[in-house]
Amino acid sequence: MELHLAPMEGVVNARMRALITAVGGIDRCITEFVRVSDQLLPPRVFHRLCPELDHGGLTPSGVPVYIQLLGGEPGPMAENAARAASLGAPGIDTNFGCPAKCVNRHRGGSVLLDEPELLYQIIKSMRGAVPDNIPVTAKIRLGFKDSSRLHEIVSAISEAGANALTIHARTKEDGYKPPAHWQLLAQVHELTTIPIIANGEVWSPEDYSRCKDQSRCEHVMLGRGLLARPDLALEIKSQLRGEDYQRHDWRAIMNLVEALFEDSLMNCAPRHVGGPIKQWLGYLRREYPEAQQLFERIKRLNTPADLSAAISEHRSHLAMAA
Numbered sequence: 001m002e003l004h005l006a007p008m009e010g011v012v013n014a015r016m017r018a019l020i021t022a023v024g025g026i027d028r029c030i031t032e033f034v035r036v037s038d039q040l041l042p043p044r045v046f047h048r049l050c051p052e053l054d055h056g057g058l059t060p061s062g063v064p065v066y067i068q069l070l071g072g073e074p075g076p077m078a079e080n081a082a083r084a085a086s087l088g089a090p091g092i093d094t095n096f097g098c099p100a101k102c103v104n105r106h107r108g109g110s111v112l113l114d115e116p117e118l119l120y121q122i123i124k125s126m127r128g129a130v131p132d133n134i135p136v137t138a139k140i141r142l143g144f145k146d147s148s149r150l151h152e153i154v155s156a157i158s159e160a161g162a163n164a165l166t167i168h169a170r171t172k173e174d175g176y177k178p179p180a181h182w183q184l185l186a187q188v189h190e191l192t193t194i195p196i197i198a199n200g201e202v203w204s205p206e207d208y209s210r211c212k213d214q215s216r217c218e219h220v221m222l223g224r225g226l227l228a229r230p231d232l233a234l235e236i237k238s239q240l241r242g243e244d245y246q247r248h249d250w251r252a253i254m255n256l257v258e259a260l261f262e263d264s265l266m267n268c269a270p271r272h273v274g275g276p277i278k279q280w281l282g283y284l285r286r287e288y289p290e291a292q293q294l295f296e297r298i299k300r301l302n303t304p305a306d307l308s309a310a311i312s313e314h315r316s317h318l319a320m321a322a
Contacts, residue, residue, distance in 0.1 A: 025233025
């Protein structure tokens with residue numbers, strides 16, 4: 001059984017991958033998408049989105065990071081897949097799930113789900129361009145407007161030679177609205193022998209169990225649930241082993257928040273320093289009331305000095321309450 005960290009665009013970058021995988025329980029990461037149009041991209045583009053290439057394609061805690069490509073032309077997708085492989089990517093993932101209108105207008109992401117034959121050609125060309133020992137995988141949704149072509153889509157991607165397939169159990173039209181239709185994934189196992197990874201609405205170990213039962217998928221990709229509960233993967237694996245598990249309290253999570261802030265101080269322009277932790281607190285407040293309190297305290301602050309003072313004050317209150 002594997003748990004993967006979802007490639008959430010604009011959220012799960014290299015510093016977030018490092019923090020989340022350091023907590024433990026994650027077996028694979030995927031980068032934000034590399035947009036492929038009609039040309040071979042220079043190595044710096046891949047290194048910018050996947051700085052882990054400088055370290056064997058692994059996060060600091062040793063979790064492999066696949067490079068994700070997004071595009072609609074088989075030739076350029078194959079060329080860029082080969083380049084990513086030559087740069088040391090442990091695997092190449094393909095984005096056929098992005099619902100963003102700006103991406104779909106330019107023939108990328110989930111709009112391609114209405115063209116199973118094109119999906120076949122893209123994966124076939126990528127698989128032929130990448131060494132056999134490097135996996136080529138794909139991520140899809142149930143369909144564009146509905147799930148009526150799901151079996152065609154899965155068959156096309158499988159027959160083209162993909163090594164695994166992640167299915168976000170909603171259509172493009174569904175967006176991110178609950179529920180995730182896990183039960184529809186159970187039907188596709190008869191179509192292929194490649195691993196199917198379920199994705200969508202797994203916020204707790206109980207959700208994982210329901211997802212596994214309904215989808216018949218052993219492997220699951222975690223996105224928002226893992227950002228809201230950074231130790232969710234650890235808890236899921238502990239329960240599967242029948243072990244007792246003590247959830248990380250806010251003090252432990254606050255260590256991660258502060259680490260993210262320190263990274264932002266070093267790597268972000270001063271006016272953008274607060275952006276990453278405000279964004280993460282937006283997820284964490286679902287599970288931790290203290291995250292909401294800190295968010296309210298800093299949401300209107302912009303300077304590094306003001307943000308640092310507010311975070312220190314929050315930490316002092318935690319110490320006094322202990």
